Amino acid sequence: MRVGVLTGGGDCPGLNAVIRAVVRKGEMHYGDELIGFVDGWRGVIEGDTMPLDAEKCAGILALGGTILGTSRTNPYKVEGGAQKCLATLASKGVDALVAIGGDDTLGVASKLSAEGVAVVGVPKTIDNDLSATEVTFGFHTAVQIATEAIDRLLTTSESHGRVIVCEVMGRHAGWIATYAGIAGGATDVLIPEEPFDVEEVCRNVKSRRSRGRTGCVVVVAEGATPKQGSFSVVSGEVDQFGHVRLGGIANQLAEEIEKRTGFETRATVLGHIQRGGTPTAFDRVLATRFGIAAIDAVHDGGAGMMVALQADRVVRAPLSAGVGEPKLVAHQFYEEVAKPFFG
Numbered sequence: 001m002r003v004g005v006l007t008g009g010g011d012c013p014g015l016n017a018v019i020r021a022v023v024r025k026g027e028m029h030y031g032d033e034l035i036g037f038v039d040g041w042r043g044v045i046e047g048d049t050m051p052l053d054a055e056k057c058a059g060i061l062a063l064g065g066t067i068l069g070t071s072r073t074n075p076y077k078v079e080g081g082a083q084k085c086l087a088t089l090a091s092k093g094v095d096a097l098v099a100i101g102g103d104d105t106l107g108v109a110s111k112l113s114a115e116g117v118a119v120v121g122v123p124k125t126i127d128n129d130l131s132a133t134e135v136t137f138g139f140h141t142a143v144q145i146a147t148e149a150i151d152r153l154l155t156t157s158e159s160h161g162r163v164i165v166c167e168v169m170g171r172h173a174g175w176i177a178t179y180a181g182i183a184g185g186a187t188d189v190l191i192p193e194e195p196f197d198v199e200e201v202c203r204n205v206k207s208r209r210s211r212g213r214t215g216c217v218v219v220v221a222e223g224a225t226p227k228q229g230s231f232s233v234v235s236g237e238v239d240q241f242g243h244v245r246l247g248g249i250a251n252q253l254a255e256e257i258e259k260r261t262g263f264e265t266r267a268t269v270l271g272h273i274q275r276g277g278t279p280t281a282f283d284r285v286l287a288t289r290f291g292i293a294a295i296d297a298v299h300d301g302g303a304g305m306m307v308a309l310q311a312d313r314v315v316r317a318p319l320s321a322g323v324g325e326p327k328l329v330a331h332q333f334y335e336e337v338a339k340p341f342f343g
Contacts, residue, residue: 001030001032001033001095001096001299002032002033002034002092002093002094002095003022003032003033003034003035003094003096003097003098003295003298004034004035004036004037004044004049004092004096004097004098005019005022005023005034005035005036005052005068005097005098005100006037006040006041006043006044006068006097006098006099006100006101006105007019007040007066007068007070007100007101007124008040008041008070008071008072008073008099008101008102008104008105008108009040009072009101009102009104009105009124009125010072010125010275011065011066011070011275011276012124012125012126012137012138012275013064013126013137013142013276013277013278013279014124014137014138014141014279014284014286014287015065015066015068015070015100015124015138015287016057016060016061016063016064016066016067017061017137017279017283017287017288017291018100018124018137018288018290018291018294019036019057019060019066019067019068019291020060020061020288021287021289021290021291021292021294021295022034022292022294022295023052023053023054023056024054024057025291025292025296026295026298027053027054028054029295030295030299032295034051034052034053035050035051035052035092035094036049036050036051036052036067037049037068038050038068038069039068039069039071039073040069040070040071040072040073040101040105041071041073041074041085041105041108042071043069044075044084044085044088044089044097045073045075045078045081045084045085045088046084046088047088047091047092050068061284061288062279062284063278064275064276064277064279065276072104074104075108075112076108076111082111082112085117086112086115086117089117095118096119096120096303097109097112097117097118097119097120098119098121098122098294098295098298099119099120099122100121100122100124101121101122101123101124102123102124102125102127102130103125103129103130103322103323103326105121105124106121106130106322106323109121109306109319110304110319110323113303113304113319118298118303118304119303119319120294120297120298120302120303120306121294121305121306121307121322122306122307123136123290123306123307123308123322124137124138125138125139126138126139126141126142126169126176126274126275127139127169127170127173127175127176128173128175128176128327129172129326129327129328130322130326131321131322131324131325131326131327132306132308132317132318132321132322133307133308133309133310133317133322134308134309134310134311135286135309137279137283137286137287137290138275138279138283139175139176139283140280140282141277141278141279141280141283142168142169142176142274142275143175143176143179143180143183144280145270145273145274145277146166146168146176146177146180146184146219146270147179147180147183147184149166149180149268149270149273150166150180150181150183150184150186150217150219151184153166153217153268154184154185154215154217155215157214157215157216157217158214158215160264161214161263161264162216162265162266163187163205163216163217163218163254163257163258163263163264163265163266164216164217164218164265164266164267164268165217165218165220165250165251165253165254165257165266165267165268166186166217166218166220166250166267166268166270167220167221167222167249167267167268167269167270167271168180168219168220168221168222168270168274169221169222169270169271169274169275170191170221170224171192171221171222171223172223172326172328173191173192173193173221173326173327173328173329174189174190174191174192174193174194174221174328174329174334175329176221176274177189177191177219177220177221178191178329178333178338180219181219181338182337182338182341184217184219185341186217186218186219186341186342187204187205187208187216187217187218187342187343188201188204188205188218188219188342188343189218189219189220189334189338189342190218190219190221190224190253191221191329191334192221192223192224192225192328193328193329193331193334194224194329194331194334195224195225195227196224196226196227197226198226198228198253198257198260201218201253201257202256202257202260202261203343204218204342204343205218205257205261205343206261207343208343209263216263218253218257220249220250222249223249224249225249250267250268251267253267254266254267286309289309289314290307290314292314293307293314293316294307297316304318304319305317305319306318306319306321306322
């Protein structure tokens with residue numbers, strides 16, 4: 001078979017491990033010819049491809065980013081985009097397509113599947129908010145990076161007697177903030193699922209300082225909002241999937257904390273540091289398992305499905321299952337595991 005591969009949406013540690021697994025097993029076990037579409041769905045629209053083989057994928061297991069490039073192109077927001085995708089796949093002789101991405105990329109894959117494209121999805125998001133799978137590759141790497149940052153921020157916070165607000169990724173789901181906040185011993189963790197009371201945050205900061213612990217790090221997800229109204233600074237710009245570009249909650253919150261407590265407060269935004277660099281061992285293995293499962297699905301009737309991790313087994317779920325309601329941090333988990341350590 002001739003199998004196409006693409007990576008869409010934000011880059012994520014482990015993408016290259018998936019590509020490597022698809023290519024190696026596809027070529028060596030099934031005798032497939034693999035081609036990569038450059039920059040996600042843009043490459044499919046424009047017919048921009050690159051050859052993929054085991055030799056080209058040698059050494060990319062630990063490499064961050066994606067050798068195929070990525071973009072947030074939405075064929076259904078480009079005039080004639082979907083038809084151009086179908087024409088490209090036909091002209092390139094592509095028998096099946098492996099789409100690696102989050103809810104936006106897999107949403108496009110689901111629509112193309114309904115139009116007759118043999119497509120298999122691989123879930124990818126550091127936010128860990130795809131509902132069909134228990135965990136996505138890249139999440140553990142992002143949490144590890146954020147935890148190490150909190151550890152470092154805590155020592156400088158203690159040295160200077162400052163409060164530091166650390167902003168991490170998480171538009172709709174606060175998995176990174178929650179896990180990293182727990183692991184790093186944060187003073188407070190603020191997530192999109194739980195609108196926060198600024199006064200309560202300040203009380204937690206004062207409580208920690210009153211016990212002689214001068215180091216205070218408040219972890220906030222980029223999509224978190226206070227009960228009385230959002231502090232988020234947005235540009236007003238949206239991408240082709242309608243997502244507003246977030247950013248700035250940490251700076252606004254730092255100003256509020258300093259004003260209300262009198263403690264010097266600084267903000268640190270981790271941003272794309274969480275996306276880049278080498279994946280952890282866990283994410284390399286999970287990405288490899290997903291890649292192997294995806295090419296297997298191509299060959300045994302798994303078109304229209306996505307691979308997913310459930311109870312430590314890689315299974316298949318309909319593409320539509322991964323692009324429905326996002327998987328959010330449960331209120332009970334937040335209350336029972338994270339909140340007892342605030343303050």
